[in-house]
Amino acid sequence: MKLAVFFRNLNLGRPPAPTRQQLEAAFLEGGARSAQSFLTNGTLVFEPAPRSRGRREVEAACAILQRTLGFAEPAFVRPLPILAGLVARQPFRGIDPASVYERCITFLPDRFVLPQDAPRANASGNVRVLEYAAADMFSVSLKLGASPGSPNLFAERQFGVPATTRAWNTVVRLVERHAPLPP
Numbered sequence: 001m002k003l004a005v006f007f008r009n010l011n012l013g014r015p016p017a018p019t020r021q022q023l024e025a026a027f028l029e030g031g032a033r034s035a036q037s038f039l040t041n042g043t044l045v046f047e048p049a050p051r052s053r054g055r056r057e058v059e060a061a062c063a064i065l066q067r068t069l070g071f072a073e074p075a076f077v078r079p080l081p082i083l084a085g086l087v088a089r090q091p092f093r094g095i096d097p098a099s100v101y102e103r104c105i106t107f108l109p110d111r112f113v114l115p116q117d118a119p120r121a122n123a124s125g126n127v128r129v130l131e132y133a134a135a136d137m138f139s140v141s142l143k144l145g146a147s148p149g150s151p152n153l154f155a156e157r158q159f160g161v162p163a164t165t166r167a168w169n170t171v172v173r174l175v176e177r178h179a180p181l182p183p
Helices: 020-029 055-069 080-089 151-159 168-178
Strands: 003-007 034-038 043-047 075-079 102-107 127-133 136-141 164-167
Touching (some): 003 080, 020 043, 102 168, 151 164
Antiparallel strands (some): 003 043
């Protein structure tokens, strides 16, 4: 089964972040059977070694990136079938993309347990959470002033854990390319 990994603060080729080739090579050297970077935002799809759930390959790749480049940021792993299920569920159905700055998914650590009373908006109202699902936060970012709201900043401040956010369209395109939904 293929897995997607979403790195925090990784923009390919901007030091200390790796280039596309360095990122893919770190996963292959770390034991992945295949590795393909997707876009430039630190998203990668890989196939773990047989009988592996992928955590070992991610940890090895992260260690390689830290040792060779000094890049030390967390990575968040999600199975492609889970992402495909989220896309099929259409969590942003009814949200007109033109009515918001961005539709976002924020990935929190795998074993993070969300508090039952997790807030649905930030203080300035430019991040609005639509849903919390497992360790994922679905939100919209609004531009109410000079800059849009940051779901990532909101999640990290609110929960005190690292997170990484992607535009929802990135996940849709990732699934279309690597785990197409049945017609």
